Amino acid sequence: MMKQTRTKPPRRHAPKKPSNQQKDPVGVYCRVRPLSPSDQECCIEVINETTVQLHQPDGCKVNRNGEYKETQYSFKKVFGTLQTQKDLFDFVAKPLVEDLIRGKNGLLFTYGVTGSGKTYTMTGSPGQGGLLPRCLSMIFNSISRFQAKKYTFKTDDKNGIEIQNEVDALLERQRREAQTQVATRTPMRQRMVEPEFADMINIEDNCNVEEVDEDSVYSVFVSYIEIYNNYMYDLLEEAAIDPIRPKPPQSKILREDQHHNMYVAGCTEVEVKTTEEAFDVFWKGQKRRRIANTTLNRESSRSHSVFMIKLAQAPLDADGDNVLQEKEQVTVSQLSLVDLAGSERTNRTKAEGNRLREAGNINQSLMTLRTCIEILRENQMCGTNKMVPYRDSKLTHMFKNYFDGEGKVRMIVCVNPKADDHEESLQVMRFAEMTQEVEIARPVDKPICGLTPGRRYRNQAFKDELSRRLEDRGGPVNGVDEQAVIEMLIQSFPPIPSCELLDVNDDMTLPQIIEALEKRRRIRQMMAEEFNKSVVSFRGMLHELNGVVNAKDNLAQGRMSEKERAIMSQKSEIERLEKKVKTLEYKIDILEKTTTIYEEEKRTLQNDLESQSQKLHRQLSDKRRLESRINGMVAENAVKWEKECERRVAAKQIEMQNKLWVKDEKLKQLKAIVTESKGDRPERPSRERDREREPKVPTRSISPSPAPTVPPVHTRHRRSRSAGERWVDHKPSGSLETDTVMQPHVPNAIKVSVASEKALAKCDKYMLTHQQLASDGEMETKLIKGDVFRTRGGGQSVQFTDIETLRQESPPGNGRKRRSSETNRPPLAESTESEWTDVETRCSVAMEMRAGSNLGPGYQHHALPKRRKP
Template identity: 75%
Template sequence: MLRPTKGRTPRRPAPKKPYNNQKDPVGVYCRARPLSCDDEECCIEVISNTTIQLHAPDGLKANRNGEYKETQYSFKKVFGIKTTQMELFGDVAKPLVDDVMHGKNGLLFTYGVTGSGKTYTMTGFPGQGGLLPRCLDMIFNSIGPYQAKRFVFKPDDKNGMEVQNQVDALLERQKRDSQQNVPKTPSSRQRVDPEFADMIRPEEACRAEGVDEDSSYSVFVSYIEIYNNYIYDLLEEAPVDPLKAKWNSGGTPLRSNTEFIPPQSKILREDQNHNMYVAGCTEVEVKSTDEAFDVFWKGQKKRRIANTQLNRESSRSHSVFIIKLAQAPLDADGDNVLQDKNQVSVSQLCLVDLAGSERTSRTRAEGSRLREAGNINQSLMTLRTCMEVLRENQMCGTNKMVPYRDSKVTHFFKNYFDGEGKVRMIVCVNPKADDYEETLLVMRFAEMTQEVEIARPVDRPICGFAAGRRQRNQAFQDELSRRLEERGGPADKEITAGLSQMLQSFPPLPPCQINDPTDDQTLPRLIEALERRYKMRQSMVEEYNKT
């Protein structure tokens, strides 16, 4: 008989998830950026909206005796250099946002060689907002009238959400306002940073269809980076070193003479449903696209970038921006959120900007840059290995262990590859000839990834009980129509006949004309008839309520 080891808590078995034998391949898209100079040699040609062709540069053809041949690669869709940010969003990201609005998770990441346009695709430039600001804008356009007040939903620090009553939420709002000491005047509204103001003004407003009007919503965002295989919270306020900080008379540290403690790395944990999350990660509740993107921009300024031989602002870490949507049904009156944690549905969309793969012989990296490049390439290699094992298990029927834990990137997103949400990848390519060999490796990885199939997420009901007002009214109308039809005849005819019969059953009113001042019979007869009618009406109301 096996006994648990002394001092250890037996591991809780994973809950049985609804089985779904329907699988979808990972959606892989390709986007080509334009050449920096018109006179550069190009190694990529867009053949169709699903196919591109790689041409080996003349130098490689001469040196390798024809080893490199023209090769074609197919994708779910290929976006050429004239593709707008809006077109890319509509084809790739918009379906993921629709899923998030209906309780499903999504993962979207950009992949490619350094300098291939990954950050532009994800974030964008002023006037050309990328996928991230457009996803935020679509979410807030969809839930605008149905947002809960701040602090009604509250993270429980275990990857879940709690619901607070209106009083507790009000107290938290007052506490925050007093701490920030912000006067409640129109002039105190947060001003949009001009550096990114044009990014969050898309050409047309997108909205999700079928948003539940009888639910309340809140959006939470968090932003992390994975640097040298360590996870850091980009929204965490840097703590002050109390031994080195200089204080003013009011008891607060002087920022100009303050020394901050270096950020501490975070760890990955599993929640009660065995989904991965970053423990202790800052989750900020946001109420508008401007506010959400402002939070993103503050974290973006902390992200590690460096100047290399290939890219003036090369990302030295993988960044993950997480959008969480909390949703819960309203009570019977439609005024407050139901105070039941079990009725809260949380879905999330992870937007990942992977650092670019690079060869140190080309970047001439040294010291810390060399170490960063090594960790970047190692994590991308682990991602490739995981995809290869997943494909092998599916095609050969094997059951090899997928090495998710070899890298923080793959460990963090293993739930998505296990069927907890849709996965989409945008392969960004630079058509210049110098990137040909690295681009060739990226194409092979993308081709292999498309063969990996992921279980389709099971449709989960948002609420277990207490349907909203609209649903309850519709259910009542359906039941009323059914019962009337059982009595014979269509419902509308039955209602008309019932109303007519009810009016005919009332006693007729006696003559009401008074011709003589001494008439003492007309009014008593009228009062008696009205009282009989009132009693009949009361009995009908009681019968109606009973039914």
């Protein structure tokens, strides 16, 4: 069961980072292991350099539609089965080593299920060195010329580094070497590299870091930690050997230093000077690491291993000869290489006892790592402030300063493409893709110590020049031991004879002694003279060298003063630019606020515009719908009223005809009474006979009989005074023929349906035919005329001058109501003819109307058939 996260904040808070500090996401890389021969089915496919695809094996369930589910995951880079250890190192670990030498921290760990190749990726195999030996080789290739003497740097118990002087370092070195020789019974120079890892560190490519600070000295310290069952053990600790009662290794505890970095208290840190020595230390700890044989892996790691490389660097003094004895100038950087144990399912491994307990602790620590990553990602993306449960596991607690502090974090996801690991690989891919969204603060560059660069080479050049001049003047050659020179000079003196006096009368011994002493005095005097000469020459040489050095110093001081003036001018320029930057930032803030206000107003106006346009659209749709309904109702009512009017007119016509017939009958009777004689009255004709002789009155019915056709008269043309001019006859395509007596006829006109500038350019006059329904329901045709002018821009302009209206009117038919005089007219009386007439109306619309406007184009006159008299 997972521990519940605490809600109380920790006692000590890490220093707050500035809000404008740049951050980089966690770099996640994927490496696909080659498929073993026994595994035939593959469930992982590399799509491209950044994407892999997982598909379910044949034995898994399919989706509802009967297809297999395929998922793709993207990473910073994907390393396929054909890519080597060197390709992986160059792309992933090499930038971390460069940052380590420049004083920045880094964390690199491998993650995956059991048997996916994590340990192979980190350690490698004979002939194929992994990331760890390649990192060590690159470090020592870069700093080999600038390493400090052993024990110049010394670690303390609080994760710090101290600097010792040369005497203390020499004594410490002699004491440690004596202890090592006694313990191993073998001199340090005669120790051989073990053959089982000699091939791993035999790396052909000598890659190194460019632009290493040559005015600093470096020392490398390594330590090896194992996290087993949520306990921490030191794999380099030398336990007391007791064959009777061997003591088990003691677990270590985690502490936090003054810079809020986590470290293992009491951990063994070994100073190494070569790649072989560093890998020898690693291999000694690797032998003590806990591994076991499981169903899934023959050599399965049962613990998490952390190999830490700590690099201490300090600048040289002003002379460039010794290390600067200031602890504040020491820079310590650390690179942690972590080989995580693989997650596994007990139903597959069939683990029992200790193996089951180990698997549970491994899965629990990996689950805590996933929980910490999820909460950290949520805090960064959603702005929450949830507490990250680093303390729930030793693994996450140890690397708390990497996720909350600054540095680079890189993760290599190792996957096995076999079908049996599909479910575990799917979970690993999801966690790795989520980890890419977590951001870590970018490490800052270390401050410059302020000393003159090039101190080391200047000191070496001075020593070489001094040795050369002493050799030219016959002085001691560089490299000759002073004790040997002294012994050679003592041997050049003549020997002193025996001083024993055996006879009183011996006159030879004393003179011989005096002569030997005299020779020694003369040789000593000569040596003193030579020494004085050498001293004088050496003093002169020193004066010359001092003059050269002073001249160079003066030149260097002049250059330094120039550089200082240039630096001062650059500082002033920088200050000016900083002020300008602040002003521009202030203006940018104002513009951003103004932009925000304008954007809000724009969004508000856009919303209002959208609402108004929607409202207008609704109104238009309502209007169109209402118009269609009204038009339908009007059309329906018009048809009804037309039918009703026709019915009423027909009834009224029948009624009037009957009345007229009655009146005619009465008039005939009255006439017969008046004209005939009293004695001789003719017989009254029958009514039917009168009707036959009586002329028939035409009546209008719903289906009238067609009138007899009369051949039309020949058409007449009315010519206007402007008949010689060119016209543009603009008649739209939807125009109807007027069918009137007077029809417009424009000779030599350009007839168009759409007005064009090309047609206007060829003519002087313009006429537009416009048709519409008049108020009485009849068709009304308007001829709009105008003059064509050329504009200054080369175009054409039309000025309208006249409007002619042609309207047709229906003649009064039988259906119209007659006047009283027409009603009382006798039926056989002669009446005027009823015919269709044309009405022509003219009006002027131009502001500059010419006097006596012409009629324009001529007209064709058509004679329509007349109706018969009733």
